[in-house]
Amino acid sequence: MTPPPRVRPQRAPQRRRSRARTIVPLAIAAWAVLEIWLLIVVAGATSGLTVFLLIIGGMVLGASAVKRAGRSAWRNLTAQVQAAQAQAGQRPEDTTPPAAGTGRNGLAMLGGLLLIIPGFISDAVGLLLLLPPTRKLIGKALDRLTSRALAARPAAPADPGSVGDLFQQARDANEQFRIHRPDGKVIQGEVVDRD
Structure with a gap:
């Protein structure tokens, strides 16, 4: 008796990165190397204490900028x-709308976070x-870029559903996964009632 032919498993085609x-x-690696090099150059030109104080000052200024932007956003x-x-x-009292030009809190918060990161760049x-x-x-340039990107993007479905619908879909998918799993607790079959 001859052994059955060996079947090689097929590999999925590799996706390009x-x-x-x-x-x-x-x-990111180039930016980090450049930051370290610039810190070394400035420390050589002045002193290590000066660089340390500049880094600490940037962190304090960045933390206060993030705090201020967060309060403004709130x-x-x-x-x-x-x-x-x-x-x-729902609430009859008179409210004032937010002031014009206050929609750039995200950029101010990003600026504060960049100040917190050690480095001069x-x-x-x-x-x-x-x-x-x-x-x-910068905000206007970003608005133009996002409007172009959204205009070039195909239209999305009108109503994607609520968050509850998403959770229900996830539950259904989990149950389907359990059914088709070989070690799942759900047994496929037919219920026969003998009365």
Whole structure:
């Protein structure tokens, strides 16, 4: 008797790695090396204590900027919720809408976070994001980029469903997985009632 022919398992074709997954880690590594080199150069030109004090000052300034941006975002959110409730008739008192030009809290918070990160390049970018004129210019550029990206994107379905629908779909998918699992507790079959 001859043994059955050996069947080799088929391998799934390898997916190519995207450019972003290749470029982003390299860019982060280059940025970190550049930051360290710049810290060494500044420490050599001045002193290590000066660099240390600059880093600590940047962290303190960044923390206060993040705190301020967070408070401003919270005030805007509560004002918008109160205005929406007043429009819906749930709360009759007069509310004031948020002031114009306060929608750049995310950029201010990002600037504060960049100041917290040790390094002079991140501090320079963080300071640019904290200054109102440059924050406004960067915000407008980001708005244009996102509007172009959304215009080029195909339309999404009108109603994706509620969060409860998503949880129900996840439960259904989990049950289907359990049914088709060989060691699952659910046994497929037919129920026969003999009466």
